[in-house]
Amino acid sequence: xxxxxxxxTDERLPNGLRLIIDxxxxxxxxxxxxxxxxxxxxxxxxxxxxxxxxxxxMFQGSRHVAKTxxxxxxxxxxxxxxxxxxxDRTNYYETVPSHQLELALWLEADRMATLLDALxxxxxxxxxxxxxxxxxxxxxxxxxxxxxxxxxxxxxxAGHPYHHPTIGSMEDxxxxxxxxxxxxxxxxxxxxxxxxxxxxxxxxxxxxxWVERYFGAxxxxxxIPPLGDMSLPATIGAxxxxxxxxxxxxxxxxxxxxxxxxGDRRSDALEVGAQILAGGKGSRLYRRxxxxxxxxxxxxxxxxxxxxxASMAAGQATVRPxxxxxxxxRAFEEELARLGKELVTDDELARARALIETFELExxxxxxxxxxxxxxxxxxxxxxxxxxxxxxxxxxxxxADIRAVSAEFLIPENRVxxxxxxxxxxxxxxxxx
Amino acid sequence: MTLEEILxxxxxxxxxxxxxxxxxxxxxxxxGMQVLTVHVPGRPLVSANLIVRQGASDEPAQFGGxxxxxxxxxxxxxxxxxxxxxxxxxxxxxxxxxxxxxxxAFAGSVDVVAPRLxxxxxxxxxxxxxxxxPEADVARLRDxxxxxxxxxxxxxxxxxxxxxASALYTSDSPYSRPAxxxxxxxxxxxxxxxxxxxxxxxxxxxxxxxxxxxxxxxDIPRMAAxxxxxxxxxxxxxxxxxxxAPRAQSAVDxxxxxxxxxxxxxxxxxxxxHPGLARSVPDFHxxxxxxxxxxxxFNSRLQMNLREEKGYTYGVHxxxxxxxxxxxxxxxxxxxxxxxxxxxxxxxAELRRMRDTRVTEAELTIARDYMVGVFPLRFETPGAxxxxxxxxFVHDLPDDELARYRPLVExxxxxxxxxxAQQHIDPDRVAIVIVGDAAAIAADLDAAGFGELEIVxxxxxxxxxxxxxxxAE
Numbered sequence: 001x002x003x004x005x006x007x008x009t010d011e012r013l014p015n016g017l018r019l020i021i022d023x024x025x026x027x028x029x030x031x032x033x034x035x036x037x038x039x040x041x042x043x044x045x046x047x048x049x050x051x052x053x054x055x056x057x058m059f060q061g062s063r064h065v066a067k068t069x070x071x072x073x074x075x076x077x078x079x080x081x082x083x084x085x086x087x088d089r090t091n092y093y094e095t096v097p098s099h100q101l102e103l104a105l106w107l108e109a110d111r112m113a114t115l116l117d118a119l120x121x122x123x124x125x126x127x128x129x130x131x132x133x134x135x136x137x138x139x140x141x142x143x144x145x146x147x148x149x150x151x152x153x154x155x156x157x158a159g160h161p162y163h164h165p166t167i168g169s170m171e172d173x174x175x176x177x178x179x180x181x182x183x184x185x186x187x188x189x190x191x192x193x194x195x196x197x198x199x200x201x202x203x204x205x206x207x208x209x210w211v212e213r214y215f216g217a218x219x220x221x222x223x224i225p226p227l228g229d230m231s232l233p234a235t236i237g238a239x240x241x242x243x244x245x246x247x248x249x250x251x252x253x254x255x256x257x258x259x260x261x262x263g264d265r266r267s268d269a270l271e272v273g274a275q276i277l278a279g280g281k282g283s284r285l286y287r288r289x290x291x292x293x294x295x296x297x298x299x300x301x302x303x304x305x306x307x308x309x310a311s312m313a314a315g316q317a318t319v320r321p322x323x324x325x326x327x328x329x330r331a332f333e334e335e336l337a338r339l340g341k342e343l344v345t346d347d348e349l350a351r352a353r354a355l356i357e358t359f360e361l362e363x364x365x366x367x368x369x370x371x372x373x374x375x376x377x378x379x380x381x382x383x384x385x386x387x388x389x390x391x392x393x394x395x396x397x398x399x400a401d402i403r404a405v406s407a408e409f410l411i412p413e414n415r416v417x418x419x420x421x422x423x424x425x426x427x428x429x430x431x432x433x
Numbered sequence: 434m435t436l437e438e439i440l441x442x443x444x445x446x447x448x449x450x451x452x453x454x455x456x457x458x459x460x461x462x463x464x465g466m467q468v469l470t471v472h473v474p475g476r477p478l479v480s481a482n483l484i485v486r487q488g489a490s491d492e493p494a495q496f497g498g499x500x501x502x503x504x505x506x507x508x509x510x511x512x513x514x515x516x517x518x519x520x521x522x523x524x525x526x527x528x529x530x531x532x533x534x535x536x537x538a539f540a541g542s543v544d545v546v547a548p549r550l551x552x553x554x555x556x557x558x559x560x561x562x563x564x565x566x567p568e569a570d571v572a573r574l575r576d577x578x579x580x581x582x583x584x585x586x587x588x589x590x591x592x593x594x595x596x597x598a599s600a601l602y603t604s605d606s607p608y609s610r611p612a613x614x615x616x617x618x619x620x621x622x623x624x625x626x627x628x629x630x631x632x633x634x635x636x637x638x639x640x641x642x643x644x645x646x647x648x649x650x651x652d653i654p655r656m657a658a659x660x661x662x663x664x665x666x667x668x669x670x671x672x673x674x675x676x677x678a679p680r681a682q683s684a685v686d687x688x689x690x691x692x693x694x695x696x697x698x699x700x701x702x703x704x705x706x707h708p709g710l711a712r713s714v715p716d717f718h719x720x721x722x723x724x725x726x727x728x729x730x731f732n733s734r735l736q737m738n739l740r741e742e743k744g745y746t747y748g749v750h751x752x753x754x755x756x757x758x759x760x761x762x763x764x765x766x767x768x769x770x771x772x773x774x775x776x777x778x779x780x781x782a783e784l785r786r787m788r789d790t791r792v793t794e795a796e797l798t799i800a801r802d803y804m805v806g807v808f809p810l811r812f813e814t815p816g817a818x819x820x821x822x823x824x825x826f827v828h829d830l831p832d833d834e835l836a837r838y839r840p841l842v843e844x845x846x847x848x849x850x851x852x853x854a855q856q857h858i859d860p861d862r863v864a865i866v867i868v869g870d871a872a873a874i875a876a877d878l879d880a881a882g883f884g885e886l887e888i889v890x891x892x893x894x895x896x897x898x899x900x901x902x903x904x905a906e
Contacts, residue, residue, distance in 0.1 A: 004477075026475045027813045028450040064440055068741050071731035076799045077446065078806010097806050099447035106444050113436060129744025129769075136700040137747050137767040143587050143895075201450065210444075217436035249583040249894030281508065282520045291517070294573055297580050321580060347521075354527030361478050362544065365814050422895035 006370060006387050009204060010378070015220045016192025019211055020374045020384050022199040024367065030200035032104040033093040033371035035379040037195075038188035040168075041087050041161035041308055042227065046175065049131070049168010052085040053176055054184055056127040058092065059083070063114035067123060070107055077103055087162055088307050089379055095368045098201035102210050108196070109214035112189055116182055124181060128173055135167045143248040144420055147316075151256040154240045154416040155312045161230055162306060190221035197375040197384075200367035230309035232258065235414035243419045250297060251319040253329050255336075256416040257409050259313040262305040263381045268393045269401035270303055270313055270409070275352040276344050276402070277301045277335065278315065282351060284335050285317070293331060295323045307380045313409065325419060333412075340407035343399040353395050360391045452809045454835040455645075455818055460654040464637035466664055469822050470653045471645040473815045479547050479646030480816040481554060483561055483661070484823050486639040488537040489612040490679035490757060494605065496626045498614015502574060503627040503634075504534040507541070509570040511559040516567075519559060528553040532560055536612050536679075537757045538827045539634055544816060547647055551656055558660045564631060571624045578619050583894045585611075589702045589868040590767065592693060596889075597704040600691055600864035601761055603682040608708075608760060637664045639676070641826045645815035676829075678758035683708045685864045688884030693891065694871035701773040701869030702766075705780055709762030710857060712755040712828040718841040719849040720857060724752040725800040726850065727787050728764060732799075734783050735764065743779070745772040753857070757828065762858065770870055774877035777865060781883070784860035791847040805839045 008022040040051050061067040074081045079096030081104075094104040139145040149165040156162040196215070198207050236258050260266040278285045278301035289296035301315035317332050319325045363369045370387070377386040457471040489500045508530065510516045523530035528545035530553070541561045545553040585591035595611060602609035610618070642657045685707045714720060721729075728735040728751025735749045745768045754760035764784070768776040792800075812818050825834055867874070871888050879886050 027809060028452050029810050029813055063437075064443070068732050068737065072799055075730055075732070075803040076806075078803060078808070078810070080807065080810065095810055097449060097452075097809060099449045100806075101447075102444035103446065106440070110440050113440060126741065126744045130740055130747055133700070133745070133767070133769055134747040136769060137590075141589055141698060141700045141702075141767070143584070213439060217439070247587060247893060247896045249587045250580060280520070280524070282517055282524050287517065290577075291570075291573070294576075297577055318580075320576070321583070347525075351521065351524035355524055355529070358478065358527040358529065358544065358546070361546070362814075362816075365476065365478060367813070424895055 010384055013216055017215050018195040018378055020197040021204045021207055022370055023202055023204050025201050028098050028201050029367055030098045030101045030202050031095045031367040031371040033197045033375045034108050035089050035091045035195045035375040037193045037379055038090055039086050039088045040166040048164045048172045051090055052166050053131050055083045055085045055090050056131055057181055058111055060123040061118035062111040063117040064110050085166055105210050105214050113218045115185055144252055147254050150418050151314055151416055155256050155258050191215055191218050192220040193224055195375045195378045197371040199371035232309045239412050240416045245423045246420050248420050248422050251325045252420045253317050254418040255315040257313045257414050259303055259311045259409050261311045262307045266405045269397045269405040272352050272394055272397040273339055273402040273406055274301045276348050289317055289331050295320055295328050336410040340410055343403055349399055356394050462658050464664055466637040467641040468654045468657045469641055469643040471818050472648045473646055476646045476815045477546050479550050480544050480819040481644045482819050482823050483541040483642050484826055485539040485634050486676050486827055487634055488535050490536045490607045497610050497618035499622055499626045499630050500534040501613040502622055503630045504532040504539055505574050506566050506571050506627055507532045507560050507564040510565050510567055512563040513559055523556050526553050530556055554660045566624050566627050568624050575622050582616055587894050593702040593704050593866055593868045596693055597866045600866050601708050603684045606682045607679045608681050635664055643819050643822045645819040681758040685862055688863050690865045690878055690883050690886045692871055693868045693889045695868055696870055698870040700767045701770055701867050704763050704765055704866045705863050706761055706763035707863050708759050709753040710755050711759050716853050719845045719853040722800045722845045723850045723853045726792050726796050727751050738779050739776055745776045770873050773874045774881045781860050784858055787854040791851050797847050801842055804842045808839055
């Protein structure tokens with residue numbers, strides 16, 4: 001069993017816009033996904049959170065589209081849409097019934113061409129408030145809410161573009177001005193900094209015609225500033241530890257490691273290793289920490305898939321009440337160390353491969369996921385055909401590959417251990433001391 | 434043409450390609466179990482769900498959570514595959530094997546490529562028919578649930594949900610507690626309760642196997658008969674297919690405000706509502722259009738007001754959780770602390786406006802067009818089609834319910850929407866439940882006069898403050 005090949009065309013308009021079309025008529029549905037090569041890694045000190053705040057502004061209207069009308073038009077067309085911002089990129093997408101494709105393309109073109117016409121202080125202030133509430137509800141008002149930000153701070157040194165969180169700081173959000181927004185738009189929201197992927201029930205010639213019509217005359221920005229050097233030593237060099245006292249009922253450890261960047265062959269081995277470590281009930285960490293030793297409430301291990309200089313692999317284990325957190329940390333670390341010493345068994349590898357194959361097949365069934373992955377591989381790796389090769393790369397990973405990548409990266413000198421402890425327990429210990 | 438001239442013209446839609454919900458076939462096995470098959474060409478990944486119309490609302494009150502826990506424990510080993518051998522066997526097939534229970538139903542499911550469907554169904558049957566419920570694993574899963582309840586108490590967005598349910602329903606109504614049980618019921622759960630629940634699940638007239646995907650060359654009913662043939666044969670559970678709605682007595686006889694104090698909270702989690710509707714409600718489609726306009730669409734009235742105009746929140750939603758019995762109607766949001774009372778006032782005003790005036794043609798058109806247009810997007814994969822058929826079976830809806838969804842939505846009028854709001858939403862009798870910083874918002878809430886204010890100061894796990902409850906006027 002192998003996943004069906006995704007057939008697509010890949011071309012560039014004269015203004016630099018990269019256009020990828022994947023024709024598939026199974027369902028009367030088409031997905032449009034546009035990736036801009038700008039993320040929070042492009043932000044400078046004092047302007048953190050800007051890429052994401054800008055993503056919100058993109059829904060506040062353009063010359064021919066009123067505030068929030070973008071959503072109204074897409075939903076009235078029977079479609080869904082959203083945008084997301086991450087360290088490496090910002091993306092926007094619409095999935096619509098196939099006869100509404102032209103609308104989605106026009107909406108994306110209008111805001112790429114004319115966003116600044118609709119920009120005003122009231123809209124910026126409103127979305128600043130919305131984003132501050134997003135920060136409160138997604139991070140600040142949640143137990144363990146700052147874990148990712150803290151891991152980023154430790155895995156990537158101060159001054160590195162991955163050091164700060166995508167959501168930014170309240171102070172920087174407050175400081176964002178209309179001029180900042182306009183400058184950001186002029187710099188990064190240009191056709192030569194974007195990949196447009198269309199997947200699904202589409203006539204490629206007709207779609208290409210619409211893309212040329214709506215996007216073709218949008219001027220390129222010949223002066224997109226190159227990102228600085230993001231290279232880092234392969235590993236952190238010495239273990240970093242932080243203990244956080246928080247309003248959490250159960251202690252929890254987060255573990256992070258500097259890791260090979262997305263697209264590096266070793267990241268494939270790490271991905272398969274993560275499946276063997278923590279992918280479901282048959283995995284090593286679940287079996288030992290949750291099921292057999294009964295010292296953890298849950299376990300996880302995953303990687304972030306970052307492209308610049310280095311990426312991050314991370315894990316977590318929530319400590320059961322009454323269990324010494326140190327015991328959980330040791331057991332977790334022993335399992336990671338074992339992965340770097342002994343070969344995984346043939347059965348473990350076979351199970352991981354079979355599951356990964358199903359996950360890939362499941363994801364590629366949907367047109368929105370295919371459009372997203374085509375745009376992702378084109379933006380991050382300049383190689384959209386990775387959509388057809390990624391699974392084979394996972395399946396080619398050997399037990400020796402997993403041992404090698406684990407021995408190189410999942411080691412104490414490359415480790416961050418972030419431990420959340422219940423405030424009450426710390427208070428209790430202090431009283432007892 | 435210039436770019437300006439090109440962009441100034443809004444494109445009009447092309448001709449819609451025809452769409453119909455994939456037709457399904459029903460076979461009734463000699464045992465009485467139904468088999469629904471839906472052939473979706475070109476989809477090699479097949480979804481199979483074994484659904485039983487029996488859920489958490491059917492279990493004995495003192496053992497709340499037994500059905501959910503039983504479902505969780507069913508992957509912990511069977512007679513033929515003890516311990517993790519069941520999971521390992523499914524992983525070798527690349528199959529994701531899963532079991533869960535909701536208020537209304539139990540569902541065992543597996544997703545697998547078509548050539549391995551037979552082998553995967555055998556594992557699904559093992560899980561459903563012959564789980565062993567090892568004592569030690571049941572104890573572990575029970576403890577995990579208790580730990581999870583502790584986590585839920587500390588997390589504002591989860592704490593508010595549990596508090597909201599207990600404010601809506603009397604304590605003898607199952608919906609007043611979480612489907613997975615609470616601190617009172619879960620400690621009582623032993624292997625024997627789970628085994629009892631499992632025995633009662635094996636009633637073939639309440640069960641259906643639903644399979645979707647590219648089924649070319651596969652005789653699913655025959656496979657089902659061979660694999661699940663014994664379903665119910667050895668059980669002494671109920672034999673008829675009838676199900677009953679649980680007791681769902683409203684505890685909301687006037688508007689009350691219950692504030693769970695979290696000193697220092699940067700946001701307030703807010704829920705406003707009352708007991709709502711069962712899935713069997715006759716004006717289902719009008720209700721769906723109404724809640725889309727109120728709090729479902731991205732540009733719903735609540736969202737435009739609280740988010741896009743006022744900036745109080747990242748998001749606000751409203752709707753009915755329709756179960757076999759009347760689940761909650763709720764407005765759900767998290768707002769910045771200072772905006773708590775104003776956000777509640779605006780939400781109540783939107784509920785009243787929904788009843789007092791008719792929606793505009795523009796609002797109605799967007800809502801209907803969205804629901805009709807998005808329908809094919811919702812059922813792109815076999816998994817989604819199978820899940821929708823599962824809903825049909827669980828709620829005993831007519832076979833053409835999905836096929837006639839779009840015409841029925843298109844027929845909803847502004848009058849229907851207003852009637853649905855007037856009939857099903859009562860803004861003068863709501864429970865308002867908040868998790869937030871009492872020192873910062875209690876005075877505002879009191880001054881706003883929404884209703885009697887009760888401040889609950891409870892121990893928050895991990896925080897170690899003492900708990901008490903006080904009334905404020």
